[in-house]
Amino acid sequence: MRFGVVVFPGSNCDIDCYHAAKAILGQPTDYVWHETSDLSSYDCIVLPGGFSYGDYLRPGAIARFAPAMQAVAEAAGRGQLVLGICNGFQILLEAGLLPGAMRRNDHLQFRCETRHLRLENNTTPFTHLGERGQILRLPIAHADGNYYIDELGLAELKRNNQIVLRYCDAEGQPTASANPNGALENIAGIVNRRGNVFGLMPHPERALEKITGGTDGQLVWTSILKWWEGNHA
Amino acid sequence: MYKAKIWVTLRQGILDPAGQAVQKGLHSQGFVGVRDVRMGKFMELVLDVTSEREAAGLVRETCERLLVNPVMEDYTFTLEAHV
Numbered sequence: 001m002r003f004g005v006v007v008f009p010g011s012n013c014d015i016d017c018y019h020a021a022k023a024i025l026g027q028p029t030d031y032v033w034h035e036t037s038d039l040s041s042y043d044c045i046v047l048p049g050g051f052s053y054g055d056y057l058r059p060g061a062i063a064r065f066a067p068a069m070q071a072v073a074e075a076a077g078r079g080q081l082v083l084g085i086c087n088g089f090q091i092l093l094e095a096g097l098l099p100g101a102m103r104r105n106d107h108l109q110f111r112c113e114t115r116h117l118r119l120e121n122n123t124t125p126f127t128h129l130g131e132r133g134q135i136l137r138l139p140i141a142h143a144d145g146n147y148y149i150d151e152l153g154l155a156e157l158k159r160n161n162q163i164v165l166r167y168c169d170a171e172g173q174p175t176a177s178a179n180p181n182g183a184l185e186n187i188a189g190i191v192n193r194r195g196n197v198f199g200l201m202p203h204p205e206r207a208l209e210k211i212t213g214g215t216d217g218q219l220v221w222t223s224i225l226k227w228w229e230g231n232h233a
Numbered sequence: 234m235y236k237a238k239i240w241v242t243l244r245q246g247i248l249d250p251a252g253q254a255v256q257k258g259l260h261s262q263g264f265v266g267v268r269d270v271r272m273g274k275f276m277e278l279v280l281d282v283t284s285e286r287e288a289a290g291l292v293r294e295t296c297e298r299l300l301v302n303p304v305m306e307d308y309t310f311t312l313e314a315h316v
Binding site: 057058061062065093094100101103104105106107108146148149150182 | 243247248250251254299300302304305
């Protein structure tokens with residue numbers, strides 16, 4: 001399985017994502033500069049976290065016009081997997097590859113901490129090794145993770161089972177106090193209708209080894225690889 | 234040439250945490266009559282066009298394509314001749 005990690009000016013989680021695919025999963029992985037316009041050779045394209053173009057205007061607003069993003073849209077259309085983490089999620093929203101938008105955190109602070117998340121959907125290529133209702137502990141690090149979508153959009157997300165992760169407390173309850181940024185209905189991660197584009201604010205690439213504080217992020221990366229192997233065996 | 238002044242704000246009904254923080258700050262300074270504060274962005278664009286109609290079209294196009302996220306933001310603008 002071949003991974004491509006797109007690097008924008010201002011990406012800062014690209015090395016962690018490369019490490020996840022290359023060292024943890026042991027798969028061929030490339031860094032792909034944002035000016036690349038052909039991503040057809042990658043089975044999974046990763047849009048890493050960071051501050052592409054300094055977050056100027058809005059997070060992800062300028063990155064979405066990079067040549068690589070046209071290629072990401074084409075890849076998504078072909079059914080290739082696209083994983084957007086943190087700033088990568090914001091870029092996918094700005095590009096319209098996922099519905100909704102990110103507002104500034106409701107308390108206006110940058111939050112860098114480990115959070116509980118409830119797995120709401122274990123039928124996606126990115127989460128199928130998990131159990132529905134399973135609680136994960138993953139790091140977050142963002143100032144703009146306050147997910148918003150209008151009522152019709154929210155109803156659509158629910159109808160199509162597109163909500164994948166919610167912020168929750170240690171018991172798995174998606175309470176207001178377990179919500180680190182004000183996101184609507186504690187939403188932390190969603191997929192597109194087809195299920196091949198996943199955006200999430202938490203960082204599964206930062207939770208892969210015990211020495212760095214946990215291994216719950218492996219669920220996402222290993223699910224991707226096993227899903228691909230299941231389809232290409 | 235025309236100069237466009239563009240104001241971008243969060244849509245009505247969308248919580249504006251920065252505006253609320255500023256309002257609290259004003260209240261703590263005794264400005265209790267301030268009922269609401271909405272924060273936003275102000276942009277000036279100098280446009281190389283010859284008519285106001287063309288300028289308005291260009292502003293709308295730039296707003297809808299990049300400057301504004303229609304999911305959560307609204308915009309208004311004014312135009313003036315620019316020398």
